[in-house]
Amino acid sequence: IHWHMNISNQINYVAADEKRQIIPYIHVKDMQGRVTEYFAKDSPLTPDQIAKAPRHRMDCVDCHNRPTHIYVPPDLAVDQSLLARRLDATLPFLKQQAVTALTGKYETGDEAMQGIAKTISEFYESKYPEIGKTKQLEIRNAVDELQRIYRSTTFPEMKLDWKTHPNNIGHFYFNGCFRCHDGQHVSPEGKVVRKDCDICHxxxxxxxxxxxxxxxxxxxxxxxxxxxxxxxxxxxxxxTGGTGP
Known part of the structure; x- marks a missing residue:
């Protein structure tokens, strides 16, 4: 993977957006000085616009763009809390309900705290009334943990959440690697920036x-x-970080 920014190779690209998520053009110069240009089939820019656009030399932060202030997606945050046993895995459908509560539409932080508590409490009271009675402490702890997760990843008053700033490491929740490795960037000679898993994995x-x-x-x-x-x-x-498509 670190071949991309090895000083023996030079990769320059043109981005069509400020966050550099849409890359219509890639210029690769290898150790022997051979140059290959790749153009996205669905490029939003014309060839003339690409020729005039500023080029960026690919370096570490093109992938490692979130060194800190990393906001974890809801489903991953719940997985981490389950692994750390901050959530009781014996509560039925806890992950499903937890992610549902975390991804609800809330206008304020206070509204979110109330909504999370209501979603979790009402689910067990209505669907599993016996558990709702016998595991009140575990349910209350789950609400507290989910509220903690929300407060550290989502800020509705600021219109900011974990999706606001894409994380380009990997390609699971954001396109990341697939900004270029999408099978749609093709050179005039027919070479393709491949998307096969075994390129890296x-x-x-x-x-x-x-x-x-x-x-x-x-x-x-x-x-x-x-x-x-x-x-x-x-x-x-x-x-998507939520309950699925």
């Missing part, structure tokens, strides 16, 4: 039920749900 093994598929040489990634051609979709199309 070596999948040593996956688990399907009780059948292990480990392979030292690497195996083809299999998505848990059959999505067909994975190169035709982005992870962030479904992984």
């Amino acid at each position: 070596t999948v040593l093994g996956q688990q399907e039920g009780a059948v292990s598929m480990a392979s030292i040489s690497g195996t083809t990634f299999q998505h848990p749900v059959d999505l067909g051609d994975l190169s035709a979709v982005n992870c962030s199309d479904c992984h």
Whole structure:
């Protein structure tokens, strides 16, 4: 991955937006001095606009653009709290309800605190009344933890949340790598900036039920749900940080 900013190579690009999420043009110069230019098929800029646009030399912060003030997506934040046992995993459908509560539409922080408490409490009171009675402490602790998560990731009065500033590391919640590695950037000679998983990832093994598929040489990634051609979709199309598409 760090080939991209190795001083032996030079990658320059043109961005069509201020946050550099839309990249219509890439200029690559390798160690031998050979130059390859890639143009996005769906470029919002004309060739003349690309020629006149400022070029950016790719460096560390083009991917590592969120060194601090990292706001974690709701579903990941809930996973982390479950792993740390700050949430009781024995509460049925807790993650589903937690993410639903965290992604609710709230105008103010106070409204969010009330909405989160209401969503969680009413769910167990109505769907699991016995648990609502016997696990009041665990439910109250869950509300407190979710309110803490919300306060550290979402600021409705400032119109700011975890999605405001894209994180370009990886390609799970934001396009990140797929800004260029989308299979749509093509050179005049027909070379393509590929989107195949095995460009960067070596999948040593996956688990399907009780059948292990480990392979030292690497195996083809299999998505848990059959999505067909994975190169035709982005992870962030479904992984929105919320309850799903």
